[in-house]
Amino acid sequence: MKHTTPILTVTALTAGALLALASPLAASAHVSATPTSTAAGSSIVLTFSTAHGCEGSSTTQMTIDIPESILSVSPTINPGWTVEKINVDLATPIDDGHGNEITTRVGQVSYTATTPLPDGFRDTFALSLQLPAEAEGETLEFPVLQTCEVGETNWSESTIDGEDEPALPAPFITLTAATGDEHGHSNTDAETVATHDDTTAIATDTTTASDDVLARVLGAGGLVVGAISIVLAITARRKQTV
Structure with missing residues (x-):
């Protein structure tokens, strides 16, 4: 159980990074x-x-x-x-x-x-x-x-x-x-x-080009996942220090 939170944090951070990278690629209409x-x-x-x-x-x-x-x-x-x-x-x-x-x-x-x-x-x-x-x-x-x-x-x-x-x-x-x-x-x-x-x-x-819409959706998704990642990372650190 001690390793669960760090693993989730890394996974979330990775997903956020992938979505952030996907945004400029999708915008290449x-x-x-x-x-x-x-x-x-x-x-x-x-x-x-x-x-x-x-x-x-x-x-x-x-x-x-x-x-x-x-x-x-x-x-x-x-x-x-x-x-x-x-x-x-x-x-x-x-x-x-x-x-x-x-x-x-x-x-x-x-x-x-x-x-x-x-x-x-x-x-x-x-x-x-x-x-x-x-x-x-x-x-x-x-x-x-x-x-x-x-x-x-x-x-x-x-x-x-x-x-x-x-x-x-x-x-x-x-x-x-x-x-x-x-x-x-x-x-x-x-x-x-x-x-x-x-x-x-x-x-x-x-x-409006469909690729532009996709880029915006992915960009918004990247921001949401990134915010969740930050919360998970802070929570993980607090648990480790307790």
Whole structure:
């Protein structure tokens, strides 16, 4: 019986240490994409978020690849970042339905930080775009190259059903059936997506990353276990001195 309290104390201290270590690991969330809609043919605002740098190094640039089936993108101006649309040639020019020929599309959107984003601080990047029509069930990937002051992280690996999540998964969305209410837009790929006034557009973050929630839960658990450990340690010492 004399050894029971010290053993419990060591166990509690160990558990508290493990939970404290788990908190920063859980906070290392992937780059994620949150759509306002996934219906084929709909106009959406797709919001990308990141909460960490490259192994602790501050983020200086986020470059988002746009799938070939998306022909036009309107990036939201983000305070503290400059933004650039990078055009690429279409393999086959298409008619926009008004007698004009479209020969290029936005292949990438690149945000560059005016001041590097420190590791552990969260920011979001919102793109207005139109999803391709008649693409129900298709998965669209948006690989993101995260460049930091030291090193870079290429979030470009495909997530495959039935397999373990890759180490560096590309953000993606899976298109659902068209709802018939695509905000009045045509279902042709050549239709120009809706634009917005960059001076009033607001990128609204509609979700809280599950990894952030897990980190908070683990962090709170670590504090509780740590407090219990201190009480047990004090109690053990008092019993030993009696």
